[in-house]
Amino acid sequence: MRNRTWDYICLSLVILGAINWGLIGLFRFDLVATIFGGMEGILSRIIYTLIALAGLYCLSFFGREVHNRDRVNVTTTDRL
Numbered sequence: 001m002r003n004r005t006w007d008y009i010c011l012s013l014v015i016l017g018a019i020n021w022g023l024i025g026l027f028r029f030d031l032v033a034t035i036f037g038g039m040e041g042i043l044s045r046i047i048y049t050l051i052a053l054a055g056l057y058c059l060s061f062f063g064r065e066v067h068n069r070d071r072v073n074v075t076t077t078d079r080l
Helices: 002-027 031-036 042-058 060-070
Strands: none
Touching: 002 031, 002 042, 031 042, 042 060
């Protein structure tokens, strides 16, 4: 359960990063820099770093998906 919470937090940060990059690409508007004090601000740099680390962590989703697909589900309702 604890791992799943961390997954959702990281996925939310990656989505925030994707939205931010979309805004930069379409409108040249950096949402993170606007909210947290410019690109040179320490808080903005921390947010950018957290988003980058979350993106790297989300790469593990691919390995887990393959691992979960190979697993066999056994239910307790199949008793004789």
